Amino acid sequence: MQNKCAIELKNIRKTFGPVVANDEINLQINRGEILCLLGENGSGKTTLMNMLSGIYQPDGGEIYKDDQQIAIKSPKDAYDYGIGMIHQHYHLVDVFTAAQNIILGLENEKMDINAVNDKVKAICDKYGFNVDPKKKIYDMSVSQKQTIEIVKVLYRGAEILILDEPTAVLTPQETDKLFAVLRNMKKDNKAIILITHKLAEVLDVSDKVAILRKGRYIGTVNTKEATAQSLTDMMVGHSVKLNIDRPVYPNPQDKLQISGLTVVDNDGVRKLDNVTFTAKTGEILGVAGIAGSGQKELLEAITGLYPIKEGSIKFIRDDGAQEELVGKTPMQIRQVGVGMGFVPEDRLGMGLVGSMGMTSNMMLRSWKSGKSIFFNKKNPEELANKVWKDLEVVTPSTEFPVRRMSGGNIQKVLVGREIASNPPVLLTAYAVRGLDINTSYAIYNLLTEQKMNGSAVMYVGEELDVLLELCDRIVVLCGGQVSGIVDARTTTKEEIGLLMTSVGGKEATNE
Numbered sequence: 001m002q003n004k005c006a007i008e009l010k011n012i013r014k015t016f017g018p019v020v021a022n023d024e025i026n027l028q029i030n031r032g033e034i035l036c037l038l039g040e041n042g043s044g045k046t047t048l049m050n051m052l053s054g055i056y057q058p059d060g061g062e063i064y065k066d067d068q069q070i071a072i073k074s075p076k077d078a079y080d081y082g083i084g085m086i087h088q089h090y091h092l093v094d095v096f097t098a099a100q101n102i103i104l105g106l107e108n109e110k111m112d113i114n115a116v117n118d119k120v121k122a123i124c125d126k127y128g129f130n131v132d133p134k135k136k137i138y139d140m141s142v143s144q145k146q147t148i149e150i151v152k153v154l155y156r157g158a159e160i161l162i163l164d165e166p167t168a169v170l171t172p173q174e175t176d177k178l179f180a181v182l183r184n185m186k187k188d189n190k191a192i193i194l195i196t197h198k199l200a201e202v203l204d205v206s207d208k209v210a211i212l213r214k215g216r217y218i219g220t221v222n223t224k225e226a227t228a229q230s231l232t233d234m235m236v237g238h239s240v241k242l243n244i245d246r247p248v249y250p251n252p253q254d255k256l257q258i259s260g261l262t263v264v265d266n267d268g269v270r271k272l273d274n275v276t277f278t279a280k281t282g283e284i285l286g287v288a289g290i291a292g293s294g295q296k297e298l299l300e301a302i303t304g305l306y307p308i309k310e311g312s313i314k315f316i317r318d319d320g321a322q323e324e325l326v327g328k329t330p331m332q333i334r335q336v337g338v339g340m341g342f343v344p345e346d347r348l349g350m351g352l353v354g355s356m357g358m359t360s361n362m363m364l365r366s367w368k369s370g371k372s373i374f375f376n377k378k379n380p381e382e383l384a385n386k387v388w389k390d391l392e393v394v395t396p397s398t399e400f401p402v403r404r405m406s407g408g409n410i411q412k413v414l415v416g417r418e419i420a421s422n423p424p425v426l427l428t429a430y431a432v433r434g435l436d437i438n439t440s441y442a443i444y445n446l447l448t449e450q451k452m453n454g455s456a457v458m459y460v461g462e463e464l465d466v467l468l469e470l471c472d473r474i475v476v477l478c479g480g481q482v483s484g485i486v487d488a489r490t491t492t493k494e495e496i497g498l499l500m501t502s503v504g505g506k507e508a509t510n511e
């Protein structure tokens, strides 16, 4: 009979120069359980898990496996101890097949590929994955790539699996599938550690929750006895209000008029089909839809990144003059006053320079916006300080290289910079992905502040609860068409759910 406790951490400490990332951490990881690791951005979750996967060595403390003290000096050591980690950034070779990637780096790599395929298939059948071993990585979606990473770890015999924010890049449907797999692994007596900022997921899938705050271990609670509020309070250290104010702007004006917008992809598929709606000043206009319903194409079309087949996008100036955006370059559109704050899969690739600090990254944006009408006169230092303070960015200074910040803190700089640049039209997509709950609410408040300053804000998001609380109106997309435009104050989740899956249930109107 195996021990229930697979891994125990005692008094683990890790520093990076003056930064104490982990201090006196104690943690028990049990077999047959899903443990969520919860903590604000920069609280030390990834650092702690990197010590279990052999990427970092602790500066102090001990690690035990089945009551034996162990030293994990390399990722190979970690595998030998049965520990496998799925990182947020995947390490796959694009031109190789799934099977080739799964055996990559194994000593007996020259093994019979048919035998490999069989073993992969056996793993997939056992846990409920859907993988084609012969498919090349470059043909795969993000979620398929993640599956390969998980299978890779299982193939190496991992019995302790660590997943660092796996759901940040998944649609709700993909998340459900992943959780079904995790539950199967739990039944198979594996120990699973899951990092996620989404409290609904924590409450749904975990048995226990361990909480870190500012590098310190706060405690472990049984999920059954926890609520979103109790977890947030433990995480933040004081009581936090989890609701969104939705003030009414006195005099909304039309700001962005989209009519008959149609775009077609390389294969001739209509990604947007005759889309018509108006975004107004002083309002947050939500965009809802099942993933892949045209949200991405809509934002790209508005910002000049997607070729437009038909239709028009008019920006209405304060004096009422209209400016057609179709045909303009992305830079010209930005200069007219359409700002875009969204969360790319690769945060550092997206307009942030990793080696520079916050201030220099702010400068980058102001410089790019040139002498446009929304050129922000505040100096970059001031902007950096505002973002630092408003979003509580965890960094020793505004000069600290962005690359060394935690994932969520990089995200704060990216979104904060966009909001702080004050564009008349602010487009946001998945703005709170990877952000802790407290910061997510800070972002909702900043968006509401922008709205009350008279910006037209568009918010593309996945969580219906947030869309219903934050937005004034919601445009629902279904298969590239507008299936409805609803008043967020009076609609219901059910109504939006129905519109997300059917066009024609209700005529698309612009009111």
Ligand SMILES: Nc1ncnc2c1ncn2[C@@H]1O[C@H](COP(=O)(O)OP(=O)(O)OP(=O)(O)O)[C@@H](O)[C@H]1O
Pocket: 016, 019, 020, 021, 039, 040, 041, 042, 043, 044, 045, 046, 047, 048, 394, 395, 404, 405, 406, 407, 408, 409, 434
């Ligand atoms: N290589 C490094 N050099 C310097 N500081 C680092 C390094 N790696 C992490 N840190 C710091 O350690 C702290 C903890 O970071 P970590 O990435 O573990 O946080 P996290 O809890 O995973 O946050 P998030 O939710 O944003 O992913 C942060 O202050 C971060 O800036």
Ligand SMILES: [Mg+2]
Pocket: 045, 046, 047, 406, 407, 408
């Ligand atoms: Mg992290």
